[in-house]
Amino acid sequence: MVLPGPFTATDPDGTTDFAWNILAGNDAGYFSIGETSGQLMVAKTGLNFEEKNEYLLFITAADPEGADDGRQINVTLTDVNDPPVVPDRTYMIEELNATTGGVITTLEPSDEDGDDITYRVVSVMRKAPSPDGNYLTASA
């Protein structure tokens, strides 16, 4: 993913070759900048709006003689709807309780966005000769 840019700089000496660097604010290493292109990029996966949605990066441009200037830029993540996570487990029920309305378990999926969750059984996996298990999805 390439973020807005590339950045440009001007130099009173007429230099157009700048060495770009992220000097601060990139402690988790999520961003990189093309040393000569000034293109700000996502360096690795893991950016998560629910964990942190704003990064302040201090970017510098240096000329070939080593004189430099810097600016703080703000990278803001926008939210997307993350799907809920349903625990992946095997549930047991005694045959005496395996009647209509018998409770097997109360699922507790999580949703990073905090959305309300609805449930539905979307398919039943069968192994001959009897039903073996259900697949359940949750949506939010």
Ligand SMILES: [Ca+2]
């Ligand atoms: Ca989200």
Ligand SMILES: [Ca+2]
């Ligand atoms: Ca969600």
